[in-house]
Amino acid sequence: MHAYQAVFNIWDTSHHVKSPNEVDLAKGSHCLQRLRSTADSACLNGTEGRSPLYAAALLMVGQVLLVYHMFTTCTSAHAIIQHVLLQAEEAYPALLAQPALDPITITPVIIDTVECLVRRECPIIHVKQADRFIVDRSIGLCWTLLPLLQQLCITSHESKMKTMCTALEPQSNGSVNDAFTDIERKIKDWEPLAPPSFFSDFTPLEASAMLLQARVYRTAALLIIHRLRNPLGVNDEKARWYADLIHAELASFIAATSSAHLSAFSSNLQYGEDLQRFIDNAWAASADGFKGTWFDLVDKNFTIPVMI
Template sequence: MQVWSIDSEKQIGTQQQQRSSSISIYSPSAHLPLTRRPKSISPSNQSVGEVRNPQNCDTVVLAPEKLLASPTTLKTAADAFRTVMDLEQFSVIHTPFMLGPSFVPEAQKTVYTILYFSAPTLTEGYLAFLGLMTRYQRSLVMRQDEPDMSKAAKGLQRLRSVKINQDYDAACALFLGQTMYVFNVLIAPDSSTAHAIMRSALISTKVWLPRLIHSPTLCPIIMTPILIDTVECLVRREIPIIRLPRTDHIIVDRYAGVCATLLPLLYDLCVCSHTAKRGILDIGSGPSSGIYRQLADIERSILEWNPPNPPELLEKHGQSEVLAMMTQASAYRLAALLIIHRLRYPLGVEEKTARDLANRIFSIMTHFAQTAAEKTTALPVVFPLTIAMFEVEGPGEELWTVFSPFAVQSISAARLHGFIKQVRASKESGYEGIWFDLIETQLHVAMPP
């Protein structure tokens, strides 16, 4: 099933001749000037306008077998536009970061818009990401190449030096940060530096978030970096860059699902955990201490939280995608409660509560695996599964197979398995601390959502 390339000179020559003589990836009317930029917008101005939908462009989609036979290279902005505007190519590259195919049209429009307005900043990093992702797909539409480290380095350089003067600059920085994060996680066995890439993008765009979150076109770029940053900070007891602001609309995200209203509570948990880590609040001084009062308040809010489930959710996204969203939301809610429990008690203490929470995480994921896993393109629950596996051995290993169709997530999960074994070994050897204290010396990979 996984054909990386077809190197027959005859096939390649025929394909090149066909492409040059009769096929254009998109018509001349679809070519857009890379230098066109909207008038500079400051954070205080009104919301951004819309640009044309790439789906309205006159495109010619090549069949997968023809794409497999072609010596596709990704070198220029035109190559990036070609990939984004081809719905089939875009889908196969980006659906590993979507809960289902219903999110593809919106994501395609968003990426096209950012590339259209910010191609000079985005192109190298995005091309490096595209080239890398061709090796991690169920069905490939482009020839496999070695990772383009030069383009990735240029992408990182662009991210570090980005100047943000308008909404699209901010969206570009957030999207570039995501692509460079994925590139780092997949290329580097020791990818603990990936989090710094994401935080850099969030720091440079923090002031723009309240505007972007109200833009239908650019909002899909926001949630993934905030989720990644929040998860890393929960594990490493740091403070996320951004506490997601409230909105007057329900956010249903391609990667974070319906967890938007849970993320601010997870931010508060990060702040509380970080404060205790620094010793400002003593976690060992008993239930009357400040840390216990803060944890109790956050715990109460998380227990009362329910994911939004408006009637139109099922109509727009379908049963399997809604089940994936609810599975993710429930898993994150239970994971937050398990973290609160383990901030109160070290490993080996109050085991029953910890095991109950872990088994509830396993239960909802097992139900998903039995009913909707084959119809879903991504399931960002590596983090909840990992911390549940600290507590209980067995069910988590069986659920590991759930990630096998989701290649990117399965790679990240596999790298975490060694750390899970180290936590269990410490617990069995009589370790009396909290598992967070093992992070600095034993966790050397990114903690994916």
């Protein structure tokens, strides 16, 4: 209950986010301390920490505090998710076997995976292909893409640890054969899978949004691979093509959708400003002749959550 009270304290009576100086950060800090101490105590006790129900409760509280953190200080959101995933890791196979818990269990995994894609880290929970269709509020139809994204995270991290850049071997057809070739092929070949009742279970808008998400996630993964191979200023045309494709997909969807059905991104103006600042820094670095990868700039300048 303390976690929910802390989150409700973020908004005023008109459902607008309060300014930072109006929010009592002590409430959120107290909840984070409780989350950490409770999880640590469960680990010491042993059996309770391995209970699927306890792990589910921990994941739910962690996500509530994630919302609080993103609308306040917005600096350690990924650390919160990592903490609860580590505590629930042993129970995850049992949790993922229960469809009723999908809204609690899947969101932290996709958040951690996306953060790891951008930061070249390894996800905590490694998912396998499920023996059932999973259509979730956060991952849409991309559950079968998730293992490929996680494989890309691991390959990227290993490359970073070995040489900080991948040695490319040009082939006669102008393509490359490197650590990313196999996963790139798998991602290009991937198509979303949906249950037979998909179009009757969801409204046309919901179905369109999930299909859009699948296309955008796949293209974004290919853009990440391209940027892992090429420093800023090298083969930028292909990177621009991928980026323009994502923009065109989103623009077409927005143009065809009533604005009443779209959430306002302006709900967290500070996040938008911080994101724009990083983009400006990346362009400035490129103009100044920076020869590293986009991901080198992330390590130094990107401190906000990837997903919000």
